[in-house]
Amino acid sequence: MSGIGFVKAHACGNDFLVIEEREAKGKHASMAQKLCARNTGIGADGIEFLDRRADGSFFLRLFNADGSEAELSGNGTRCVAAWLAASEGRQEVALGTHGGIRTCRLIERKGAEWWIESAMGVPRVMPRAIEIAGVNGVIEGAMVNVGNPHYVIFPDSEDFSSHGMSWQELGAKISVDPLFKFGTNVEFVRVLAQDQIEFRIYERGCGPTTSSGTGTCASSSAAMTLRAVARELAAVAQGGTQRVVWRDSTSEMMLTGPAEIICKGEVEFGG
Numbered sequence: 001m002s003g004i005g006f007v008k009a010h011a012c013g014n015d016f017l018v019i020e021e022r023e024a025k026g027k028h029a030s031m032a033q034k035l036c037a038r039n040t041g042i043g044a045d046g047i048e049f050l051d052r053r054a055d056g057s058f059f060l061r062l063f064n065a066d067g068s069e070a071e072l073s074g075n076g077t078r079c080v081a082a083w084l085a086a087s088e089g090r091q092e093v094a095l096g097t098h099g100g101i102r103t104c105r106l107i108e109r110k111g112a113e114w115w116i117e118s119a120m121g122v123p124r125v126m127p128r129a130i131e132i133a134g135v136n137g138v139i140e141g142a143m144v145n146v147g148n149p150h151y152v153i154f155p156d157s158e159d160f161s162s163h164g165m166s167w168q169e170l171g172a173k174i175s176v177d178p179l180f181k182f183g184t185n186v187e188f189v190r191v192l193a194q195d196q197i198e199f200r201i202y203e204r205g206c207g208p209t210t211s212s213g214t215g216t217c218a219s220s221s222a223a224m225t226l227r228a229v230a231r232e233l234a235a236v237a238q239g240g241t242q243r244v245v246w247r248d249s250t251s252e253m254m255l256t257g258p259a260e261i262i263c264k265g266e267v268e269f270g271g
């Protein structure tokens with residue numbers, strides 16, 4: 001057994017461990033399953049493995065709580081940027097991911113919160129009605145790629161339920177349906193005002209979460225494209241509000257929100 005250094009951080013309740021890549025020793029998936037477990041591990045929605053490369057650049061590998069690898073996390077990337085700001089004073093940092101480079105800029109520190117603006121790439125929104133095994137009727141929505149895959153729907157009901165199911169039940173079915181070869185994150189979006197949306201998130205690889213950075217971008221870009229809401233939005237999730245700006249469909253989406261360092265320590269990992 002050997003102690004592994006970790007940092008725990010969260011962005012609107014979407015929580016991550018940050019662990020140096022050299023500590024993983026090829027055991028990323030089992031480390032994520034063990035350390036992210038809420039009762040028997042530290043507890044987190046995923047692990048960001050931080051690789052510090054010889055040329056001075058950074059690369060992040062994100063593993064979900066179930067051990068699956070995702071292209072990236074918006075909130076997880078911001079948590080790493082907050083840690084690099086807190087521990088090394090970095091005001092701006094470019095973080096490579098399998099979904100592209102995300103550049104994060106520190107806007108301000110408010111108490112324990114690090115407010116960071118991230119350039120999140122150019123969302124691709126593809127309207128698409130789908131049929132899912134075990135769900136009655138056709139689901140209208142959009143497949144959205146923001147570096148990782150999302151399916152966004154717009155339920156009418158205030159509790160975000162749709163097709164006779166709670167959003168959690170429907171999200172669980174859509175997320176693993178074979179229609180999505182690599183699985184998908186699922187967002188349920190309601191338009192509250194011309195410049196405000198509210199949404200719920202069912203994440204691939206970890207289930208319901210209180211917030212998602214890429215989910216915020218996917219929900220916002222789908223609402224801008226399909227519901228003609230404003231190009232600057234407040235996106236309200238259970239864990240808090242993030243701000244989104246998307247000037248036009250060919251520009252990068254900018255996402256601003258908080259991240260907070262919770263603790264750091266050492267954890268035993270037997271492999």
Ligand SMILES: N[C@@H](CCC[C@H](N)C(=O)O)C(=O)O
Pocket residue numbers: 014046064069070071072073074075076148149185203204205206209211212213214215
């Ligand atoms: N919560 C994240 C998204 C994490 C990855 C996702 N579960 C996936 O498998 O794509 C975010 O803030 O973007």
